[in-house]
Amino acid sequence: MRFVSLRLATCVLATSAMLLIATAPSQAQTRAETLRYVTGASVNTLDPNIPGSTRESFALSMSTYDRLVSFGRKQLNGKWVFDLDTITGELAESYEVSSDGLKLTFHLRKDAKFQDGSPVTAEDVKWSLDRCVTAPILGKAQLLTGSLTSADQFKVVDPLTIEVTLPKPDKLALPNLATVYPMIINSKVAKEHATADDPWATAWLKEHTAGSGAYVVESFKPGEQVIIKRNEDWNRGSPNKPAFFKRVIVQSVPEPATRANLVERGDADLVLDLQASDVQSLEAKGKLKVISTPQYNAITFVSMNNQIPPFDNVNVRRAIAYALPYDDMFKAALFGRGSPLFGATWADGKPANGIYPFQQPVKLDLDKAREYLKAAGLPEGFSTTFSFNVGQASTAEPMAALVKESLGKIGIKVDIQKLPDAQMSTQINEKKLPFYTEGIVAWLPSTDYFYRNFYTGNQRWNYSSINNPDLAAIAQEARFEPDKAKYEEAGRKLNAMHFDLMPQIMLWQPNQDAVMAPSIEGYTYEFHRQVDYRDVSRK
């Protein structure tokens, strides 16, 4: 009996050893052609338009769907970043903008096919754009920022030509068509799955794709992983060549230390969301490639509610601006990994240019802070709370401690409040937080866009709740200003007002630290702040 089981065991062992040897070479080969990307977040829908979709879902849709146009890329301090000013065709072979800027004409590629083999037609484009501005989905609010609001604006000229008309010459109309939402869907397939309640097939597209993109979804496990395989017919990146990787695995690994281990051991190829401390130690070891790009379309703030006393007093806000220990905060929160937005010197007391965000001439100066407090009629200081959300605790917690300590020196007593993410966003939306730290991001970072969306109106993204009609008017006017010099002038004015009113304090633009295997090339910082899997390749 014993002899038999032993033989059986040997047999099993031998077979599995043979299996191992047999599969080893082919596995090694597919591994090189596979990109394994690990992330702390997860993909929760295949249609990025669904309310509640995550950033990973945005990134995935860039590879599974095409848009009419896409952003080019440029080098910024030696690193590749997306370029808002170069817009190239994706599904459109070419496009023209009329001289008055009111008409955009797109000529579609003749060879473009959806993943099911049917050709991409102007009808599909129209249906997709109509969906974006009509259906109750996220695309609506985005396209609004480019004056695209109604289905009447999209006209099919012939099967390969589509025309977009604008009510005003909006500079952001074209860039908007390159963002995540206005993806081109196979309308024949989608219509088959539309219902009377759901004419735009949102329910079906959430779980299925019907696009023409570089990758086809192979398996989708929400919250765990998505595996996509290459669409061999896709040639929108470079002529006659599909994307580099045959397969891409997008895997959720919630623990940042584990993500760092994975990429260091070479089991994962690429990761974006490591802790700053891990990035620093990995960079010091020098075995991996670390590409740190300042997120030039994102900003971290210390915000004050301009409607709640004592922050309704401009001198209180100025006092805070001179009482923050910027350098220590920058080191403690980010290990200095980012671009500071403090400590500038304005020689003539005027902003150097009209670009937002900009470095403000503020630094830690407690005497000046005390003077401002005295001017505000609060020489003894006051008590307040400083809030941040749990999701940002790793950077915000050390920062909050430093804020508390420093403000304590000028008599401002700060209670630190750590709020669950949902609670924090609710309170911001209801304008109940007096003093807190938050971040913003804009897909299309232009000066007027920032000021219009983040400094005007009684809405959630106006963190400081500033209500200044002059500022709003200048920003609104700048939106449609065709003259570059005048636009620049408006930007300078807005920046000067920002420093004077100090509605909130810009701290820095954190780096996006992409850590990757040395063999990975082509990584580009994209507007959606995730990896575009079509950019990367292996040497």
Next chain:
Amino acid sequence: MTTGLGATMVRAGRRLLSSLPALFGVLVFTFLLMRVLPGDPAVFFASGPNAGKEEIELIRKQMGLDKSVPEQLVFYLSDIGHGNLGRSMMTGQPVLKDLRERLPASLELTFTALLIALIAAVPLGVIAALRPGSAVDHGVRLFCALGVCVPTFVSGLLLIYVFYYLLGLAPDPTGRIDVFTSLPPQRTGFLSIDFLLAGDVEGWWAACKQLILPAVSMALFVIAPLARITRASMLVSLGSDFVRTARSVGLSWRKVVVTYALRNAILPVITIAGIVFSTMLGANVLVEKVFSWPGVASYALDALLSSDYAPVQGFVLLMASLFVLVNLVVDICYGIADPRVSIE
């Protein structure tokens, strides 16, 4: 024996019925608790760069939050009656589907951890009880104390550091199976069983390798209560009259310790094992996070942080039901371990 078993079954059935009101209470309580928590999920989920009031209203309507709380409760209860636990905003999937996919992962991990813990704890407890006050006893005590003192995520991270990062013995700690291994056809949901059923030994070994580290780090934490209770109960049992008699009539050491002493000492261990199992299932969230294990606990935690009501409610209901089930199983085990329990 049949009457004994029958009596156990009747008793179990009665227990099951009497637990239904408790389950209902849990249902309503969780529902209300989630609504009382500050934080509006609609605002949280509408966090695209341009999400404004309209998007928030849209999500609120989608989640059914535009209705009054009593109305929501009625809808929720009727949904539950139809076997619908709602939809998760986080994963975009029906909660029932999510739980069905994730529960086997949690169960597999918890069962394995409990098995490892029992295999380690019972002999440790017995050895300690046989030589109370000796160096062995102190050694076991120290080991148990260490196991309890080190939180599971610390032991998990340490195990990963040593066995994956330094030695390279363990596979990468990312979930139940290596991403490059193809999955067996799903039958039980327990990967280790499914691979065996599919006859895929290599896959089975791959799944087991993934399972070992998280199971051990969880087991370390629960060895202590199990070993301590075994020791205490063995001490009582070894000091009792029947063991003295058995020894005096010259029965073998093995027969005295295993058949007479341990059999009588095992009841409290079963009770504790039941409790430990239920706690582990809900509390292994840290281990699940560290090992990227796609289980129910980490799912519920993520949902809670983002105020995603449906998954949290579904999770609590699931846990309550499991608790009822585990208690039933413990009851039945009692009957088998000590037939006297069946007689009421």
